[in-house]
Amino acid sequence: MAELETQPEPKQKTIGAGQAYLLVAVPAPLGSEVLSSTIEKLSQAASRLSLSCPLLLAVPGEKALEEPVAMEAASHTNLPLRYVTYTQPATDAATPWLANAATQRNIFSLAGKIGARACTVLGTNGGSNCEFLTPEKLTLLMGPGVEGGFDLVMPLYAMQAFDDLLNKSILYPLSRALYGHRVRYPLANEFQASSKLLQKFPANLEKDSARQQGRLLWLATTAVNQNLKICQVQLGARRPQGHEGIELSDALAQLAGPLFTDMEDNAAFWQRVRGSHDVPTFGNAEVASGATDTVDVRRMIEAFELGARNLREIWSLVLPPVTLMEVKKLSRLTPDTFHMPDALWARIIYDFALAHRLRNIHRAHLFGALTPLYLGWVASYAVEVNAAGIAMAEERVEQLARAYEAEKPYLLSRWRWPDRFHP
Amino acid sequence: MWEQVHQALQQSIQRVLFKIATLLPGVLALVLALLIFAAIGWLLALILRRILLAMHFDTRMEKWGIANLSEWSPANSPTFLVTRIVFWATFMVGLFVGIAAFDASSAYGVSSYIVGYLSKIVAAIVVLFAGIVIARFLSRSVLINGVNMNLQHARLLSLGVKWLVLVFTSAMVLDHLGIARGIVDLGFGILFGGIVLALALAVGLGSRDLVSRSLERENLKTTKEEDVVRHF
Numbered sequence: 001m002a003e004l005e006t007q008p009e010p011k012q013k014t015i016g017a018g019q020a021y022l023l024v025a026v027p028a029p030l031g032s033e034v035l036s037s038t039i040e041k042l043s044q045a046a047s048r049l050s051l052s053c054p055l056l057l058a059v060p061g062e063k064a065l066e067e068p069v070a071m072e073a074a075s076h077t078n079l080p081l082r083y084v085t086y087t088q089p090a091t092d093a094a095t096p097w098l099a100n101a102a103t104q105r106n107i108f109s110l111a112g113k114i115g116a117r118a119c120t121v122l123g124t125n126g127g128s129n130c131e132f133l134t135p136e137k138l139t140l141l142m143g144p145g146v147e148g149g150f151d152l153v154m155p156l157y158a159m160q161a162f163d164d165l166l167n168k169s170i171l172y173p174l175s176r177a178l179y180g181h182r183v184r185y186p187l188a189n190e191f192q193a194s195s196k197l198l199q200k201f202p203a204n205l206e207k208d209s210a211r212q213q214g215r216l217l218w219l220a221t222t223a224v225n226q227n228l229k230i231c232q233v234q235l236g237a238r239r240p241q242g243h244e245g246i247e248l249s250d251a252l253a254q255l256a257g258p259l260f261t262d263m264e265d266n267a268a269f270w271q272r273v274r275g276s277h278d279v280p281t282f283g284n285a286e287v288a289s290g291a292t293d294t295v296d297v298r299r300m301i302e303a304f305e306l307g308a309r310n311l312r313e314i315w316s317l318v319l320p321p322v323t324l325m326e327v328k329k330l331s332r333l334t335p336d337t338f339h340m341p342d343a344l345w346a347r348i349i350y351d352f353a354l355a356h357r358l359r360n361i362h363r364a365h366l367f368g369a370l371t372p373l374y375l376g377w378v379a380s381y382a383v384e385v386n387a388a389g390i391a392m393a394e395e396r397v398e399q400l401a402r403a404y405e406a407e408k409p410y411l412l413s414r415w416r417w418p419d420r421f422h423p
Numbered sequence: 424m425w426e427q428v429h430q431a432l433q434q435s436i437q438r439v440l441f442k443i444a445t446l447l448p449g450v451l452a453l454v455l456a457l458l459i460f461a462a463i464g465w466l467l468a469l470i471l472r473r474i475l476l477a478m479h480f481d482t483r484m485e486k487w488g489i490a491n492l493s494e495w496s497p498a499n500s501p502t503f504l505v506t507r508i509v510f511w512a513t514f515m516v517g518l519f520v521g522i523a524a525f526d527a528s529s530a531y532g533v534s535s536y537i538v539g540y541l542s543k544i545v546a547a548i549v550v551l552f553a554g555i556v557i558a559r560f561l562s563r564s565v566l567i568n569g570v571n572m573n574l575q576h577a578r579l580l581s582l583g584v585k586w587l588v589l590v591f592t593s594a595m596v597l598d599h600l601g602i603a604r605g606i607v608d609l610g611f612g613i614l615f616g617g618i619v620l621a622l623a624l625a626v627g628l629g630s631r632d633l634v635s636r637s638l639e640r641e642n643l644k645t646t647k648e649e650d651v652v653r654h655f
Binding site: 162163164165166167239240246247248251255295299302303306307309310311314361362364365368369372378382 | 560563568570573651652655
């Protein structure tokens, strides 16, 4: 899978022979300028951390066209750097998260082959991510793993109130309630994984590649399952990539679908977990700049009402009667008073996760049917944040996460006895 | 005179009784064949079910990525689907054997006709079943996508698609069975053409303003809302 390039430097050894490298992987090809500046930043970060092991920079591509540039940039620093390329899987603009997962699998596979001490991934949207990461942020990202013995270092971003709403409404609170870890961005662009965690992946990945199709890598879940140490580092303000041209229902299917599949795989584990706990966090919290606008929720509420009028028959295959009744009541509220209780939203997500497992309806339809409900939640969140102020957004997300935890017994009951009548 | 009538009646009753007596072994053979093959089918299905459960067939299917099979099977289990197919296939073989035995005993030569027509009926049932499943799937797809595209008449569209597919399926089934072929062809052509024309007229004339308003709203949405809200 990975293609190791020969090195022109004089004191060369075969990669992986006797040296424990710190693998730094870039998931997209970099231009010469970005590559040089990334190496410069890495050099600064390495000197701050007093790294004892050499760095191995992995860049996708069949041929190491930029290798001379990398070596030239490295020669200006004291960085013990080597350069390697790996095969980047074919990407599809319609499925960016699956493409990222495939790339990460290739990186992990490479890390496994060379026996890397740890693997740092610098983001999944190429050059712009590398520019976002300053030497200080790189130090923060690589430090806890190298110096503190953490097996997984996850990022913590300062997002704007109306950014990354799918993560705020489903991915974060659901993974927190299920597995008990408060990792704010379970699908991270930047992270560092130790060799202990990496060892858990190749076995899973290569065993049945057909099974990996349509799945994402939930690093924190794997780390928690294996009782490994996790921490978060404050990487500052950033806006999500905002993948153009992807329908909301497709995004739901690509992001929530794999999490639901993961739930099925780890059912024996998460059923034993109660509550949640904080993970150590390093770095100074930043406040997201901008985002002073309020959101006009009328269109979202219209979409929700349209769904409530037309999709009742399909929702009834997934949701129990009481939930349907509450949804119907919601559809009669005016935009000013529109409020979807957190407990209701948590139960809706749990019911959809169960329907995903039981295949009550075709999975392509399942996430399409969830979309108007999701827009209803977004509208409710926006109404509250508009009224309480942007500063309250984080507290609002925390409140939702607690509601997911409080409703977990409902999920357990439905998951264990799906045929039992639920009013 | 009465003697002749009595004699004629006696002869016709004898002929009827003779025919019944000739058919009875055939009917008996048919019933017996059905019972025996049903028992064989049940036994085969039972053995197969145990083997598949022992080799964790359902889990393997999922691991191999053939997840869609579960969606078509009873109780969402590929094992049940396979065992049921085996049972009903054996039962159908029994039916054919029974009909052949019935025909041999009655010596009327109807079995080739019945078997030939029976195969058409089976194919027609398969077409009908597939049509109903496709109609349901497409109508749900249109409804959900219509709602997510903010189309106010998504339900009407979904209903239209469902009935189009059902009408199309019915025409195919009747045509396959050879029932009123000419009328079905003509009727289907008129009905299908009429529905398409009506939809075209409705969208082209009646809903012109509605469509333009929908498109305007979509454009407005993409400029204003998405600047502030980012879902992913």
